Amino acid sequence: MSSFMFRKRASSGSWVVLCQNPEAKTQFVPYLLFSTLSEPQPTTLNKPSKPQNLSNSIENKRILDSGSSSFSLKTSKTLLGSVHNHTFSRNIFVSGSKPLALSSASGKNITGSHCSPLSSISFGSQRRGIWHLSTENRVLASGCGVLVLPMVKSLYSSRGGLAPCSLGCLFGTQAAMEPSTCDGLTVDRIIASEWLILDEDESDWKSHAAAIAQSIHLIKKRLQWKKLMIRLDLLSAEVNKPDLWNDPVHAGKISREHGSLMGKMKEVKAFERELLEHIDMVKLAREENDGELESESMNALLKMRITSKEKETEALLAGEQDPCSCYIEVQSGAGGTESNDWAAMVMQMYKVWAQQRGYKISVVDEMPGEIAGIKRATIKVDGEYAFGYAKAEVGVHRLVRISPFDSSKRRHTSFAAVAVTPINEDASAHVQINESDLRIERFRSGGPGGQHANTTDSAVRIVHVPTGITATSQNERSQHMNKASAMAVLQSRLDQLEMARQTQMNAQYSQSLTDITWGSQIRSYVLHPYRMVKDLRTNYEVSDPDSVLEGDLDGFIMSYLSASLDKDEDDR
């Protein structure tokens, strides 16, 4: 058994091939192990290095590449060595871990002599060196250092060096960006291959891989991948500014967002790499006729396929504010009692929906109609992702029915507007409010007040004078508590306003969902002459209005969220 390892020496930026097993008898393929412990660094070390034969020099079989260098793609083209006489070996210890099968997939694809997609890579004048690793076997390698590719390294950094190694991935056109299998398979190529997707219980790796690849594609689209990358670049530049922390509030904001974007992207990339690794493993197992490994890898793929569905849903709620609690405000349109009754029905629908989702709700403000229903009401919905879901409800809701308030039984159309405001728990992210900018007033008062009056009404309205934004609370039993509650509403409204302002500034990163205006008509509830609820944005419809009014809203919410995130191919 024999194996080779390339080792990059951080100091010189050079790669060497290590022969671990001098007794390697016959054929082998270089197993290129890069176990990096660091993130890719932007520095380019592009100097030619001296080939060094370090055979036998490593006892413990640990390969640690602590350095890094990203060579340009041009350089990487010179890398390819031709490897004859390949074989696969297993049980190489990487980074002191348990034995792991290592694969560089079928050797033919990385050997210069007969690689197909890679054959354009030239040898010749740029070839840096050919190392004789044993008398019988030769590995041709050229262009030292080019094997350092970000994804290869992050592969290890994210998986603690335990992953099987895939090095064939160096040669794709987007090699520097996109992970691939040893034979150059990327997520995009898997999708392009249009492999048939079978049921989950069909044990076919291509079917699993295709399903997972599609999920990854969808997840990226939902996360608005391209915008995410642009934003990340922007933030990275910001984070690296030496004077960043001169403004600690701003710096905190920037580094929080930077961290959260990095986290999101890392997770997807890791998932992508995992898929490709498992594909490598399946292929390897087939070549090796290792049934156990094959079924193991197949199970892993199946598991990924199931997880990927969950991740798709998660990706719908990837907005920065999505995990927040929120306020839902319903306002009745013109039209008196029928309209007020409709507003109350809408509010009731959200109360039940929130309760069914396990959210805690409390009424902040409620202005009843004269005869029935409400003119306006605000509830607080407490719980994870309350805003993420509820934001899909922003807009005008229309009702058509025979009004029970109309003695001549005519058909009425009424409207209720819904606004949703996220509650940012992170006090440091709050917009600063100057006490002097506030005008606090008793909501309803008259007469001399004080000892003259006994009233349980201690409603308070707070006006933020510079913006004209107001918040009212009247459902608490003391003025002090009403003030605190109105302050919280005001804070979240100002935060949202600030958010919208910043979003406009970063237009390329803007999400239509952060638009907080009452908006246009989004949904129609028809009780007469036919019965149907239809979302005008997605055309999602349900023929049982009662179930919807009893809080069964998730179908509408999910279809809207996916439609709004999935619609634009270019947004990926």
Next chain:
Amino acid sequence: MKLSFSPKLSTFLKPSSVTNLHRSFCSSSISSPPPTSLKPQTPLFLKPPIHSAASSDLQKWHDWAKSLASSVGSTFVDLDNGPDSTLLCREIKWLMEDAIEEESEGMENNQRSIRLRVALEELYMLWKQRVEERRPFQYVVGCEHWRDLVLCVQEGVLIPRPETELIVDLVGDVVLGNEGLREGLWADLGTGSGAIAIGIGRILGTGGRVIATDLSPAAFEVAGFNVQRYGLQDVVELRQGSWLEPLKDMEGKLAGLVSNPPYIPSDDISGLQAEVGRHEPKVALDGGINGMDDLLHICKGAASMLKPGGFFAFETNGEKQCKHLVEYMENDAGGSFCNLKIVPDFAGINRFVTGFHK
């Protein structure tokens, strides 16, 4: 159809210590009953839930209460600026909050019985009193939510007003950057339910103390109950007596002096809103011919009670009294006060006079 009152009983403010305090209070009062008949009544929300009613019966009560409230319309508003239907409906909700033991999670069938702190018949009676006799809601439920406190109140004790909450904010502002005031001795004259004294007692530093005085035995008892409920026995000391009389030993020692004395001119008493005029103690409302008898009396004593740099805040009937008071302090009080200010309440009425002893 669900009961419309079922959601959200938990917003109700309950200091974690409340129940325990209540228990200890109750048990001690059972073992050794207080000597007088002035024993404070247990407010509704602290009564044990030993009654029950079918939810359908409670729904009936609710419908009845609502229709009674609706029948009021704007009659009371037009009559004496009393409550309208909307406000009464909200009070029904709060009455239920106080009367119903918080339901455990999980909805059962509609015929479930609901545990109550009063018998259903009494609930009918209470709401009848509220609407027909104009009995103040706070007396009906035996408590008033004031700032972040729930204070027990009963007939004979003035129900603390929302406006008065601001006195605690004013004190909070001055003690913020002033250790002498924060750790000093304060007095609340005519404390009533103990509201201001408790409010201030909770924002002072560890060394700060409040002496609360009141002439009325009922107020004295109720304030004592409230002080205990908030565990402030070591911070708030109650002394029974008229205004500054019980504070003779404190001359020149007070860091702060606050009061919400009766300030309504005698002539206005007869035309007061029914809830106030018919039910609240006249002694806590009537401030003499121009309403300023007690305010002026306190002002006269303030200079001798406050130490140099000491702060005061008084509530008044409005603009006229504020101006009068400031004038008095500038001219007649021999220039012993400075930084005199008139502060409006949230309705925009000039309500408070504040200042410092030189």
